[in-house]
Amino acid sequence: MHLVAPSVLAADFTKLKDDVQLADRGGADWIHIDVMDGHFVPNITFGPVLVSAVNRVTDKFLDVHLMIENPDFFLEDFAKAGADSLTVHYEAVVHLNRTVNTIKELGLKAGVAINPSTPTEMVKEIINDVDMILVMSVNAGFGGQKFIESSYRRLSEVKALIPKGRDVHVEVDGGVTTDNAGKLVKAGADVLVAGTSVFKSGDIPSAISKLKSARPA
Ligand code: DX5
Ligand code: ZN
Numbered sequence: 001m002h003l004v005a006p007s008v009l010a011a012d013f014t015k016l017k018d019d020v021q022l023a024d025r026g027g028a029d030w031i032h033i034d035v036m037d038g039h040f041v042p043n044i045t046f047g048p049v050l051v052s053a054v055n056r057v058t059d060k061f062l063d064v065h066l067m068i069e070n071p072d073f074f075l076e077d078f079a080k081a082g083a084d085s086l087t088v089h090y091e092a093v094v095h096l097n098r099t100v101n102t103i104k105e106l107g108l109k110a111g112v113a114i115n116p117s118t119p120t121e122m123v124k125e126i127i128n129d130v131d132m133i134l135v136m137s138v139n140a141g142f143g144g145q146k147f148i149e150s151s152y153r154r155l156s157e158v159k160a161l162i163p164k165g166r167d168v169h170v171e172v173d174g175g176v177t178t179d180n181a182g183k184l185v186k187a188g189a190d191v192l193v194a195g196t197s198v199f200k201s202g203d204i205p206s207a208i209s210k211l212k213s214a215r216p217a
Helices: 013-025 048-057 071-081 096-105 151-161 181-187 204-212
Strands: 003-006 030-036 061-067 085-089 109-114 132-136 169-173 191-194
Touching: 003 204, 013 030, 013 048, 013 204, 030 048, 048 061, 048 071, 061 071, 061 109, 061 191, 071 085, 071 096, 085 096, 085 132, 096 109, 109 169, 132 151, 151 169, 151 181, 181 191, 191 204
Parallel strands: 003 030, 003 191, 030 061, 061 085, 085 109, 109 132, 132 169, 169 191
Antiparallel strands: none
């Protein structure tokens, strides 16, 4: 059964607590938090203070997506803020093995994300060390963008790289809706990140429930 991780980037920040708790009670498995630095991606969002605030209003697993350069400088801060998982970008890190090991030494789950233009085989070496590979299905930086169709194939390629017996999540992020959820699960995704289609749907619990009940199609 796949997991659903609503992305708070699309929440109403004037009532973030309400939106997070609606998602929590509405059946979200994880809460996805998008950290952007204005360098790795052309947008700035939030840092450890926001992670800590979300951590105080929900007990859900906090899936923190770091779209930042030099993530090594901030891993400990995010761990202290209450992150359960830290995902760094393949394209942003030089010594990926070291960064992933640091995340695990902090006691957190470690993920590696790849942008739509990064060949999927680039995760081949690191896949033995991570808990999750995140396949970006839009260009990282903004919520509400159009889903990139090649992502189905890319999810299948990443899934096929996972060695037998290893438990590695395959997460898809960007443009996920109730319409493409079934096809994404069929392609190999087992964690669906959804921002706009959950928080801007007008009915957060119902949107989550539809994403949860998507069947491979
Ligand atoms: C984009 C972020 C996504 C974003 C997805 O760079 O990583 O997590 O919130 O938003 P939607 O679901 O609106 O495409
Ligand atoms: Zn994200």
